[in-house]
Amino acid sequence: MTGPAREDKGFFMQTRQTRRNFMKRNLIQSIIIALLVAATGLVSAPVTAKAGTAPLVSTEWLAGNLGAPGMVIIDVRTGANYDFGHLPGAVSMPYSGWEPYNRKTRCQMMPSVADLTATLRSLGVNRSSHVIVYDAGNTALDATQGGAAVWILESMGQGNVSYLDGGFTKWTFEGRPIDKIKPAPKAGDFTAKLDPSKVATLKDIIANLKTKEAIFLDDRRAVEHFGIEKRPDVVRYGHIPGSLNFPADFMTNAGINRGPATIRSKKELEAMAEGVGLPMDKNRKIIVYCNSAQQAGMGYFVLRDIMGYRNVQAYDGSMLEYAQDKKLPLVRFAWGFVTE
Amino acid sequence: MNTYKVRLAALFAAVILIAGASAAAAAGMQKLVSVDWLARNLKAPNVVVLDVGAFTQYERGHIPGAVKAFGPWQTMNGEFVGFMMPKVKDLVRMLRSYGVNNNSHVILYDEGVTAQDTAKSARALWTLEALGHDKVAILDGGFAAWKQAKKSVSGEPVVPSPGNFRGRLIKSKLATMNEVKKALRSPGVVFVDDRLPEEDFGHEKKSYIKRFGHLPGSRLWPADFMTNAGIEFSPSFMRDMSELHQMAKGVGIPADKNAEIITYSNRGLQAAMGYFVLHDLLGYKNVKLFDGSILEAAADRSVPMKTNGWGYKRKM
Numbered sequence: 001m002t003g004p005a006r007e008d009k010g011f012f013m014q015t016r017q018t019r020r021n022f023m024k025r026n027l028i029q030s031i032i033i034a035l036l037v038a039a040t041g042l043v044s045a046p047v048t049a050k051a052g053t054a055p056l057v058s059t060e061w062l063a064g065n066l067g068a069p070g071m072v073i074i075d076v077r078t079g080a081n082y083d084f085g086h087l088p089g090a091v092s093m094p095y096s097g098w099e100p101y102n103r104k105t106r107c108q109m110m111p112s113v114a115d116l117t118a119t120l121r122s123l124g125v126n127r128s129s130h131v132i133v134y135d136a137g138n139t140a141l142d143a144t145q146g147g148a149a150v151w152i153l154e155s156m157g158q159g160n161v162s163y164l165d166g167g168f169t170k171w172t173f174e175g176r177p178i179d180k181i182k183p184a185p186k187a188g189d190f191t192a193k194l195d196p197s198k199v200a201t202l203k204d205i206i207a208n209l210k211t212k213e214a215i216f217l218d219d220r221r222a223v224e225h226f227g228i229e230k231r232p233d234v235v236r237y238g239h240i241p242g243s244l245n246f247p248a249d250f251m252t253n254a255g256i257n258r259g260p261a262t263i264r265s266k267k268e269l270e271a272m273a274e275g276v277g278l279p280m281d282k283n284r285k286i287i288v289y290c291n292s293a294q295q296a297g298m299g300y301f302v303l304r305d306i307m308g309y310r311n312v313q314a315y316d317g318s319m320l321e322y323a324q325d326k327k328l329p330l331v332r333f334a335w336g337f338v339t340e
Numbered sequence: 341m342n343t344y345k346v347r348l349a350a351l352f353a354a355v356i357l358i359a360g361a362s363a364a365a366a367a368g369m370q371k372l373v374s375v376d377w378l379a380r381n382l383k384a385p386n387v388v389v390l391d392v393g394a395f396t397q398y399e400r401g402h403i404p405g406a407v408k409a410f411g412p413w414q415t416m417n418g419e420f421v422g423f424m425m426p427k428v429k430d431l432v433r434m435l436r437s438y439g440v441n442n443n444s445h446v447i448l449y450d451e452g453v454t455a456q457d458t459a460k461s462a463r464a465l466w467t468l469e470a471l472g473h474d475k476v477a478i479l480d481g482g483f484a485a486w487k488q489a490k491k492s493v494s495g496e497p498v499v500p501s502p503g504n505f506r507g508r509l510i511k512s513k514l515a516t517m518n519e520v521k522k523a524l525r526s527p528g529v530v531f532v533d534d535r536l537p538e539e540d541f542g543h544e545k546k547s548y549i550k551r552f553g554h555l556p557g558s559r560l561w562p563a564d565f566m567t568n569a570g571i572e573f574s575p576s577f578m579r580d581m582s583e584l585h586q587m588a589k590g591v592g593i594p595a596d597k598n599a600e601i602i603t604y605s606n607r608g609l610q611a612a613m614g615y616f617v618l619h620d621l622l623g624y625k626n627v628k629l630f631d632g633s634i635l636e637a638a639a640d641r642s643v644p645m646k647t648n649g650w651g652y653k654r655k656m
Contacts, residue, residue, distance in 0.1 A: 222541075250538070276650060333565075333586040333590050334590025335591060338652060
């Protein structure tokens with residue numbers, strides 16, 4: 001389900017013999033798969049509707065399950081992109097609606113419980129729905145939009161959420177159908193309820209500066225972490241003291257051999273987690289942050305849903321909020337993973 | 341009488357101290373000269389100004405009296421696995437053709453727009469120091485700073501009278517592939533990766549590099565971080581000394597100025613920036629440049645390279 005098939009490139013270089021074996025094996029495999037599919041068909045309940053909590057679904061899987069009862073597909077690209085063509089049956093909630101500007105904190109934050117409830121109900125989301133989120137899937141930054149939407153849905157109490165690997169780009173690369181028809185869903189019964197164990201606030205951050213109970217994880221680019229560059233709307237340079245740096249850009253295969261932004265394999269992600277200095281103990285508390293919580297949402301999704309870290313929060317206000325308070329420490333011209 | 345003598349002695353001591361301090365400061369600053377300094381010293385005896393930028397740039401305009409010094413400062417080695425320092429005799433001949441003598445005060449400058457430009461001057465500076473010529477400095481901010489300060493520019497090519505430069509390779513300046521392999525097995529040696537963070541991490545690489553990743557345990561200090569290039573349209577001025585000190589600590593370079601350090605990059609250009617900052621500006625005494633850099637190391641499968649992570653981390 002993860003990543004593009006890696007065997008492909010060697011196929012045409014195989015000898016006739018191995019190729020014949022390959023095809024024979026393939027035939028046997030297809031028979032087995034056909035039997036399995038038939039068997040699950042007999043049990044009737046689609047395996048995935050229950051076990052559909054698979055956090056990452058492939059385009060292939062989704063193509064085979066389009067229109068499954070209880071499934072809501074949400075497109076987080078811009079409204080214009082959605083209008084131009086989208087996955088059959090998908091509804092639209094552009095990313096700007098997931099992290100709108102918040103007047104109180106003067107930065108982008110997730111919507112209020114009431115707003116999110118109303119929006120998702122209007123899109124036909126029920127408590128029992130299996131929500132599939134997809135994004136443009138072209139760049140690593142596209143992928144963070146979908147990742148952050150997954151984080152927000154999970155933080156607001158939606159249990160059954162999946163992310164479409166490779167998004168719209170992989171879907172269209174594979175020549176799968178798109179349409180312009182806007183569904184008119186029946187209002188859903190989704191009710192948002194904030195789960196504070198998944199969302200860190202500024203208060204949590206300030207407390208953790210003292211207790212150091214959680215590990216701070218910065219998912220911005222390394223140049224931002226080091227304090228060389230910053231977004232113009234982030235008012236100060238640098239990182240929260242002692243943060244580790246795991247750029248969200250490294251979590252996908254975007255651009256490699258012109259490929260879409262599929263999530264890197266679990267094996268690679270595990271290696272990276274170790275390589276950036278994260279503990280192997282999956283119970284350790286981790287607070288992920290970035291500029292606006294978009295990359296942090298991706299970090300949450302990858303760490304919690306794919307790698308199985310149990311205690312992950314994303315900091316909603318992130319650097320946009322944190323940097324505003326001049327009393328709070330920021331470290332510049334250093335790697336957080338080197339200095340303390 | 342006695343107090344007078346004491347006072348005189350104290351005054352004398354103070355004068356010596358101040359003179360000493362300022363001389364030391366001057367010696368330290370000599371490796372990086374400002375546009376104003378160069379404008380004042382352009383015609384000073386023994387000053388040789390070399391333009392190491394692109395030659396097309398030189399023909400459009402250069403600092404008056406500057407010699408077109410395009411190189412080659414680096415050439416492919418016999419095995420085509422590294423973009424290396426040329427043979428010493430070729431370099432000596434080249435430097436003589438630029439009018440360099442052993443008593444010359446060589447000032448190097450480049451386009452001065454990006455940190456990559458400055459790296460060209462740094463590579464030339466390292467080359468001269470590796471040939472035993474220490475009277476060499478880089479013009480801070482390069483040609484971009486010169487033009488920004490509205491100093492005069494000449495379009496006339498300079499034909500220098502040949503110099504009599506003599507030099508030989510100072511082995512302690514250059515790390516070969518074999519030395520690097522040995523150093524990777526000895527925990528005392530500090531490797532510094534001067535490439536981009538994504539290259540160090542093993543997420544990206546240049547197409548001509550055979551493998552992803554970094555040499556195990558490397559400290560990451562991108563050459564791009566060492567200048568102010570592009571910040572509010574600034575020419576590529578070197579960052580303040582205080583910032584460079586802070587960065588050295590922040591990337592994990594030991595405080596001990598005698599630490600054994602080897603800098604590397606893709607092909608020994610950004611690594612020269614690492615050398616220049618560590619050796620000439622911060623005063624580390626044992627800095628070597630890995631001439632073949634990752635270009636050579638990645639082609640040699642016996643060299644361990646680490647991907648999917650940062651090279652040097654504190655213990656959690």
